[in-house]
Amino acid sequence: MNTLFDNLPLPGLSTTDRLPSAVPPRDDLSTGRPAGDPLGTARDDVTDPVERARRRAGLSAGGSGRPDEAALLEGLNPQQRAAVVHTGGPLLIVAGAGSGKTRVLTNRIAHLLATGRARPGEILAITFTNKAAAEMRERVEHLVGPDARRMWVSTFHSACVRILRKEHATLGLRSSFSIYDAADSQRLMTLVCRQLDLDPKKYPPKTFSRKVSDLKNELVDPEDYAATVSSANSFDSALAQAYTLYNQRLRQAHALDFDDLIMVTVNMLQAFPAVAEHYRRRFRHVLVDEYQDTNHAQYVLVRELAGVDRDADGAGDRDGLPPAELTVVGDADQSIYAFRGATIRNILEFEEDYPSATTILLEQNYRSTQNILSAANAVISRNPGRRAKNLWTDSGEGPLVVGYVADSEHEEARFIAEEIDRLAAADGTRPGDVAVFYRTNAQSRALEEVMVRTGIPYKVVGGTRFYERKEIKDAVAYLRAVANPDDAVNLRRILNVPKRGLGDRAEAMIAAHAERERVSFGAAIADAAAEPGATREGRPVPEVLGLATRARTQVRAFHQLMEDLRAMDAAGARPAEVLDAALDRSGYLAELRASEDPQDATRVENLAELHAVAAEFSEQDAEGGLGDFLERVSLVADSDQIPDAAGQEAGQVTLMTVHTAKGLEFPVVFVTGMEDGTFPHQRSLTEEDQLSEERRLAYVALTRARQRLYLSRAAVRTAWGMPQELPASRFLDDIPGSLLDWRRAESSMDTLRGRAGSGFRAAGTGYRSGEGRPDGRRAPARSGPVRTGKLESTGARLGSATPRADVPGLDLGDKVTHDSYGVGTVVGLEGAGSSAVAKIDFGGGQVKRLLLRYSPVTKL
Numbered sequence: 001m002n003t004l005f006d007n008l009p010l011p012g013l014s015t016t017d018r019l020p021s022a023v024p025p026r027d028d029l030s031t032g033r034p035a036g037d038p039l040g041t042a043r044d045d046v047t048d049p050v051e052r053a054r055r056r057a058g059l060s061a062g063g064s065g066r067p068d069e070a071a072l073l074e075g076l077n078p079q080q081r082a083a084v085v086h087t088g089g090p091l092l093i094v095a096g097a098g099s100g101k102t103r104v105l106t107n108r109i110a111h112l113l114a115t116g117r118a119r120p121g122e123i124l125a126i127t128f129t130n131k132a133a134a135e136m137r138e139r140v141e142h143l144v145g146p147d148a149r150r151m152w153v154s155t156f157h158s159a160c161v162r163i164l165r166k167e168h169a170t171l172g173l174r175s176s177f178s179i180y181d182a183a184d185s186q187r188l189m190t191l192v193c194r195q196l197d198l199d200p201k202k203y204p205p206k207t208f209s210r211k212v213s214d215l216k217n218e219l220v221d222p223e224d225y226a227a228t229v230s231s232a233n234s235f236d237s238a239l240a241q242a243y244t245l246y247n248q249r250l251r252q253a254h255a256l257d258f259d260d261l262i263m264v265t266v267n268m269l270q271a272f273p274a275v276a277e278h279y280r281r282r283f284r285h286v287l288v289d290e291y292q293d294t295n296h297a298q299y300v301l302v303r304e305l306a307g308v309d310r311d312a313d314g315a316g317d318r319d320g321l322p323p324a325e326l327t328v329v330g331d332a333d334q335s336i337y338a339f340r341g342a343t344i345r346n347i348l349e350f351e352e353d354y355p356s357a358t359t360i361l362l363e364q365n366y367r368s369t370q371n372i373l374s375a376a377n378a379v380i381s382r383n384p385g386r387r388a389k390n391l392w393t394d395s396g397e398g399p400l401v402v403g404y405v406a407d408s409e410h411e412e413a414r415f416i417a418e419e420i421d422r423l424a425a426a427d428g429t430r431p432g433d434v435a436v437f438y439r440t441n442a443q444s445r446a447l448e449e450v451m452v453r454t455g456i457p458y459k460v461v462g463g464t465r466f467y468e469r470k471e472i473k474d475a476v477a478y479l480r481a482v483a484n485p486d487d488a489v490n491l492r493r494i495l496n497v498p499k500r501g502l503g504d505r506a507e508a509m510i511a512a513h514a515e516r517e518r519v520s521f522g523a524a525i526a527d528a529a530a531e532p533g534a535t536r537e538g539r540p541v542p543e544v545l546g547l548a549t550r551a552r553t554q555v556r557a558f559h560q561l562m563e564d565l566r567a568m569d570a571a572g573a574r575p576a577e578v579l580d581a582a583l584d585r586s587g588y589l590a591e592l593r594a595s596e597d598p599q600d601a602t603r604v605e606n607l608a609e610l611h612a613v614a615a616e617f618s619e620q621d622a623e624g625g626l627g628d629f630l631e632r633v634s635l636v637a638d639s640d641q642i643p644d645a646a647g648q649e650a651g652q653v654t655l656m657t658v659h660t661a662k663g664l665e666f667p668v669v670f671v672t673g674m675e676d677g678t679f680p681h682q683r684s685l686t687e688e689d690q691l692s693e694e695r696r697l698a699y700v701a702l703t704r705a706r707q708r709l710y711l712s713r714a715a716v717r718t719a720w721g722m723p724q725e726l727p728a729s730r731f732l733d734d735i736p737g738s739l740l741d742w743r744r745a746e747s748s749m750d751t752l753r754g755r756a757g758s759g760f761r762a763a764g765t766g767y768r769s770g771e772g773r774p775d776g777r778r779a780p781a782r783s784g785p786v787r788t789g790k791l792e793s794t795g796a797r798l799g800s801a802t803p804r805a806d807v808p809g810l811d812l813g814d815k816v817t818h819d820s821y822g823v824g825t826v827v828g829l830e831g832a833g834s835s836a837v838a839k840i841d842f843g844g845g846q847v848k849r850l851l852l853r854y855s856p857v858t859k860l
């Protein structure tokens with residue numbers, strides 16, 4: 001089998017190999033921990049920043065670095081303990097939700113270090129999200145001191161990027177290679193299909209993109225795939241062609257797509273035994289959380305890294321090294337990523353794959369009350385072919401699970417908002433204690449509307465993500481093209497953005513030149529920009545045919561701009577500075593500022609936010625260059641936007657899909673849209689496998705709740721603009737009636753409906769949609785239109801990192817005018833210089849935080 005980068009010419013570029021700090025721990029995570037909870041696995045209740053700092057200082061001053069071994073075992077049950085202290089062969093911990101799997105994994109790492117069985121550098125721990133990784137690292141670091149930084153705790157993708165950045169030369173890959181997200185990959189696939197003259201109706205690039213992703217997750221390379229295709233099948237052979245060309249284009253662009261990160265790493269470890277040996281010598285302990293959601297490529301990666309031979313009875317003695325100690329934890333009932341190629345097989349057959357494995361079952365649940373657990377068990381027990389589990393809790397029965405049938409999705413949202421208020425009044429529940437789940441992102445809109453109207457602070461995790469916004473993708477494309485001059489997808493994206501007279505025709509001419517001369521698109525731009533008769537390395541630069549004189553001048557200016565930005569980067573400018581220069585000198589920012597479209601004003605704010613993210617990145621990692629920053633941007637996932645302990649204290653209800661909620665817990669959980677056709681999803685109703693996956697998803701949803709669980713549904717839901725009557729979710733039917741407290745059941749609704757007509761509203765709710773709140777609460781300034789998690793927290797940190805406000809010419813109370821928002825009053829000032837931010841009240845509840853560099857205001 002060929003590796004992806006066979007035959008790649010060695011670019012011979014500088015190999016300044018800055019090791020990326022795989023998601024450095026956030027400052028606000030390094031908090032003190034409540035006594036009696038050495039790992040801080042319980043909620044962190046220290047809200048006072050001074051107290052936090054004191055504890056932190058106290059700890060580092062104490063600085064022994066070696067926690068008491070006994071303290072690490074305290075409070076654990078016998079099975080958990082056995083898992084923590086286990087030595088030797090592979091260890092599988094399988095257990096239901098909330099039984100302490102993640103906690104055991106964390107304690108096990110700390111225990112390995114505390115007992116001296118492992119040095120931090122020998123540990124590789126894989127978590128499902130960057131955020132989970134940061135938390136785990138921080139908890140271990142808290143125990144063993146800064147030495148723990150040498151551990152690798154990260155997601156599969158981050159770990160692979162880190163390896164690839166180190167080993168790029170082996171692959172003939174530029175160290176600043178680009179990472180293409182799903183949208184970039186699809187764009188590239190569209191270009192490829194166009195080049196192959198494939199009819200997009202018959203061969204949709206989107207479908208091809210997905211298929212290629214599936215193939216990569218199965219470690220099937222283009223050649224392997226082509227070999228399986230019978231020439232009679234035109235779809236498959238078109239796909240094989242497209243896959244081949246797509247990979248060639250990636251290679252030319254020095255780019256990897258998301259699935260490549262894993263596949264290329266696996267291929268490299270298999271093709272270069274010396275590289276594999278290096279990592280096997282280094283990582284003597286490999287630990288994987290959420291193992292049920294690994295796909296085939298990840299499965300093989302774990303094997304390669306741990307150095308376990310498949311047929312060698314678990315004692316594969318590769319490179320003369322005994323295999324690493326492998327610990328995996330998971331729950332087959334929570335496998336919810338089959339659509340991304342995850343296979344439960346990896347957990348179900350672990351014992352077969354690793355015959356010397358020890359299996360430990362955990363049966364006590366520490367998260368939820370018995371009623372919640374019983375409801376979740378009732379749902380999951382209907383899945384065929386699962387191993388029965390006996391999960392119990394001693395935390396008492398708790399309140400019944402609350403059921404609610406709403407007229408519509410709007411009324412469902414209203415019920416939730418009222419209930420959140422009621423709980424706040426009754427027992428001091430804070431918005432940060434509450435999560436609202438839905439099956440698909442589209443369902444968040446009705447919920448958001450009510451949150452805005454009722455003034456409940458909230459945060460949407462996922463959805464249209466910050467980094468998927470057009471203006472952010474444009475800006476990042478500039479940065480990527482600066483870091484990697486061969487990055488065709490990103491160069492093509494910005495070639496005519498903002499418009500500079502380099503339209504489709506010019507782009508096609510440059511692409512054709514690249515094709516003819518067998519050079520990258522970036523190199524073709526350089527050719528087009530060359531003066532007539534210019535030479536390069538003693539040879540005349542080939543002419544780019546078909547470019548009008550005006551286009552030629554424009555290409556020259558564009559190329560010069562990019563080269564200038566590259567020079568800035570090479571001279572050590574910070575990512576935020578390169579960003580500012582790119583947006584200024586390209587005219588991008590000026591164009592947005594000049595626009596009358598209010599959306600463009602929001603775009604300017606989003607770009608300002610990106611500037612803040614970049615500035616914050618440099619604050620955390622002064623050495624970090626553009627490549628490191630872009631890597632961080634590439635690896636941000638939905639779930640990384642979930643508020644951390646600090647965010648939760650700040651008090652925002654979290655709205656998210658069930659998929660994103662995996663591994664998390666909240667005191668109060670609302671699961672919405674419990675309808676057949678919504679949850680379970682319409683698509684799954686006829687397919688048994690898919691229905692089983694939906695059931696596991698429901699199990700994940702229900703088991704996130706610690707104390708209170710609400711299950712609601714709408715009798716009529718509008719999807720795709722069409723109101724639809726949907727029957728109750730079959731998962732609701734699975735739950736014994738004795739566990740449910742129907743606040744409003746179907747029958748009572750019918751009665752009330754008959755009485756109140758369609759304008760029905762639940763009795764005693766106090767206010768109607770559109771009315772002001774009785775308590776006069778004001779909608780928070782930043783919820784609603786600005787939907788990214790980053791924004792909220794970055795803003796706060798920007799302020800706290802630079803408490804000194806030094807904004808020349810502005811004072812609190814000044815009247816100012818802004819092109820889009822009109823006249824306002826300065827109500828806050830933060831930061832200084834290019835990071836100066838003014839908080840301005842433009843009246844009508846419109847308070848904006850403006851980065852003045854991006855959104856200048858004029859003092860009146």
Ligand SMILES: Nc1ncnc2c1ncn2[C@@H]1O[C@H](COP(=O)(O)OP(=O)(O)OP(=O)(O)O)[C@@H](O)[C@H]1O
Pocket residue numbers: 041042075076077080095096097098099100101102103104331334365366367662663664665
């Ligand atoms: N022995 C214990 N004593 C007290 N609390 C515990 C114990 N073990 C775990 N917990 C707590 O129980 C909760 C669930 O633990 P954890 O998140 O590790 O479970 P999990 O099995 O990883 O869950 P999931 O399957 O949802 O990922 C956490 O709040 C954790 O701190």
Ligand SMILES: [Mg+2]
Pocket residue numbers: 101102103663
């Ligand atoms: Mg867990």
